[in-house]
Amino acid sequence: MDRMRGLVGLGMVLVACGDDGLPPVDAGAPDLPPTVDAGPPPPPSADLCDRVRPGPGTSDAVEVGLSRAHAAARFFRMDGSLLAADRALIAGLTEHGLSESLLDGYAAELDLCAANAAGTPREIAVTDLGWATSIRAGVVATSPEAPTGRVVLDLRDLTVEEATYLRASLEGAVGAFTPLRHGVRRRQGMASELGEVGAPDAYEAGGGNFDPEPWTGEGSASTLIVLTGPRMAPAAAELAITLRLANRAWLVGEDVETGVAEMHWEPVVGRGLLIRDTELVDRTTLERVPDRIPADVRALDALLAAETLAPDGPPPPRTGALPDERAGFLHPDPRAEHHDVSVDRPALQAAGLILHGSLRRFFPYFDVVPDRIDERLASQLAALDELDLDDRAAVVDWVRHLLQAVDDGHGFVGDRGAPYDPEQPSHLPLALEFIGDRLVVYASADAEVHPGDEVLAIAGRRVPELYAEYAEVVSAASEGYRRDLVTRRLVQRSVTTTVVVRAPGDPERSVELEPVVATVQSELMRALTGRASGPLDDLGHPDVHYINLDGSWVVQDETDVLGLLARAAESARGVVVDMRGYPGGLSYRDQQEAIGRITGGAALSGHLVTPVWLGAGREASVEVQQTWPAPTGPALEVPVMWLVGPRTVSQAEHVSQVVVGSGAVTVVGRPSAATNGNITGVELPGRIVATFTGMRVTNPDGSRFHGVGIVPDVTVEPTPEGVAAGRDEILEAALAALE
Known part of the structure; x- marks a missing residue:
């Protein structure tokens, strides 16, 4: 019990193991260092956002960062409601505009964490402490020589970026082990948000698993001590949890929150979001990891506590059940939720970010088509200053011009907030197709226009001018199909329209055409x-x-x-x-x-x-x-x-x-x-x-x-x-x- 008193005097509390969990004290053991009775360390914060370390920032424009972060939260966070995420984005844009400042309110609304980005990552640090070798993970070009004997793995205060070097820094000392399973939201393609609830879909969204690659190091250390702190990077927290649950390492410092280990970092300029997108699962029992893994010794000074404890060999197995009460995944059908019909500037800004983020995640051809979607997003957001938000057609075309940037023949934009009456005349009574640069009539329901006539102007505007305008709001992967899509737009006329045509070898003539219903025009298209x-x-x-x-x-x-x-x-x-x-x-x-x-x-x-x-x-x-x-x-x-x-x-x-x-x-x-x-x-x-x-x-x-x-x-x-x-x-x- 002398060692117990020394640990408490250092501001430490032994947890869970009892006397049997301490290494034996023999007659030749050195005296414990002098201590000041500081009492036990304060309880850790119950707010996970106070327990997690951030990652690096990014040089991407703020709108690109917001798009990426929102897509991560929208598609992969625990709650699963796409509409709730979109509304939180609109609320943030309403209050703060296009700024990383919106992240705090956005995160609070969606049970995420917002944080300032971390600074430059540190290099690996290996220190001979005399009684042990300490390794703090960090940037490393080649894996260090694996130390033997007692090894301290200092995982306190690592940033997300530094934690990416955990395997390279520590695998030799830690040795082989099987990481925990990651229960995740698995998306095979982007499940469509359109159509009837429960309708078949070519793409899937639901629960899935990811099993990280096993560690394969030789395991030179005879004893592993993991130093944990009040704030930890997700990967560092996961490693600490994994090693303790496997009875491979002592935890000294602070309890480890599993929710922290289940987070993913998304940067937005100098700030970012931490999004819980994972459930850690024991690969043997297939049960979720408990909410919190207690430290073997809670201590204000983890390194001093580890030296005082100085265990030899692995820790004893833990006994007793631990709580598992944190939220799990919900899987609502996205087709059951709908946005409001009205749009204002923040809502349209959000529309641009949502579409951009969806394309970045799920459009598969950015290595084939010119990748200009970031620049197009920036220019479209700037163009909102000149956009009449009361002009519904102009608003829809604003979205179309954004989508046009990806050169995709399936890239269509529709307005489900506008009424549509199929019995209302809406098209010219013509079937048109471009032959080269000439717009030619293939079929006509008007006696004054004939197959083979070339259309030169519609409603007072020449066809080349119309083509240049309409081509900016249709997306296509080939020039022939782009021309076809432009013709579909050219014939959309709901009022009497003057059309200038010319038969082969004849002069131009003007014709007044009355619109017809869409089914008549479709029949002509045969x-x-x-x-x-x-x-x-x-x-x-x-x-x-x-x-x-x-x-x-x-x-x-x-x-x-x-x-x-x-x-x-x-x-x-x-x-x-x-x-x-x-x-x-x-x-x-x-x-x-x-x-x-x-x-x-x-x-x-x-x-x-x-x-x-x-x-x-x-x-x-x-x-x-x-x-x-x-x-x-x-x-x-x-x-x-x-x-x-x-x-x-x-x-x-x-x-x-x-x-x-x-x-x-x-x-x-x-x-x-x-x-x-x-x-x-x-x-x-x-x-x-x-x-x-x-x-x-x-x-x-x-x-x-x-x-x-x-x-x-x-x-x-x-x-x-x-x-x-x-x-x-x-x-x-x-x-x-x-x-």
Whole structure:
């Protein structure tokens, strides 16, 4: 008991072990140092934010830091409510503007911690204390020589950055052990925030696990003493907890809060957030680690207490249950929560930060497209000074211009806060498509405008001027698809509109066009995707069978796709398959059967790679390559021409990748939209919604697809004269290739 009295006199309290937990005192042991009876150390703070050390700052602009930190909190904190996180961001922006000053209120609202960033990290320090060797982890180029005997691991006051060197600094002395399991919020892609609650989704969000790599050092130390302090870096706290639970090390200094060990640091300029995004789990019992791991000796001066204790060998096992009452993960469905429709400046600032952060986390092509999203965010936030927030269309276009920066053909922005009446006339009665730089009419419901006419101006503005403006608010991975998206916007007119047109070889003329409902304009658009399926008798090729896979042309009767393929297998000299539109009208199984009959056997899809986040700080991926099965019906044994164009996008390209990768077809037409992969979506303040591609897709051979697309073997550009004459010049080129 003499040693017990000495420890208490030093301002220390032995915890949990009792007398049996102390190393034996033999007759030759030195006297304890003189002490002053300071009483026990004060109890530690109950606020985890007072117990955790921060990490480094960042030189990124404040808006980029806020975006990144908000995305980490939004997607990975314990509570899981996306709406609550977004509202906390809006509240902070309302009070403080775009400033790191908003972090305190934001953190308090979401049960996070805000802190000033730490300074420059220190280098590793190895000190011979005489009675032990002390190692304080820090920056290290090569792992130090592992000391023997009694080793003190000084984990007090390490910063987050210094704690990244724990393994390099300490593995040799500590030796082999298995780290604790990390229970995390696992996100395989960004689960869509759009659609009905409980609806199927291509992406997943829920509970998951991460098992850190085991330590493999030789373990030179005979006794390990871990010095702990009132404030610790998360990784340092985790190491202390792990070693004590495994009865590998004594804890001297202060109790260790498991909640601290479960935090993740996100910097915002000179400050940052500490976000609890993990649950530590014992990998043997699969139970959560208790809330607090008591120190073997609580002491104001941990190093002096360790010298006084001077144990030899490992500590005894702990006995008795410890509380486990800290909050766990909640998994609300994001589609059950919705923003307010109204927007003000802070709400729109938040919308920009939310979209930027979502893209940074889950858009998979920043190594392929120009990475300009940070600069675009800054310019858009600055542009708010000139934006009329009462102009709903201008507000939505503000979001569109931000999304346009990522060159993604799935990058769309919609307004769910605005009323929509499908019976209200909303479109020009025209089907338009760019042929080169000329905007050409393919179909018209107005008697004064004809196929082949070139549109020169709409509502008093010339087409090149309109194109330059609209191209800034549409996102696309290819120029052909960008032009297609611009035409969709050009025809959106809800009032009588003057259009200037010109037939090939004729002078300009002005026409007044009355708007039509969207369904009428959609029917006109069929002219861009071919014709009805069947033998091409009218073109003088009755022995060539034409099959249109566009959903607007597929019918469910004796002329259905599988029936046509069966007849083509019996009697056709060649087959033309038109995939210039979007596949539809077939079940997925029938679609696979149809493709199998074209490829003649099993075929591979492109590689589908989905980003995976295991908590806020660990990124991985899941890769799938589908095998489309061999057909059950007769396969084609004749040449097949496969038609594509700028409207061949997404699933149409997925199907095209399978057949093109099989080598079974000759591709004719124009390059496709160069955009494949499942879409995800985020709801922004104002009930503005944005979508983007959530997975990376490459070709079956692994080569790049995004921004490249399906490249024709035979490239054909239609002409206004051909359109005026009712000719399908791409189909004609396919027939010529068959010859």
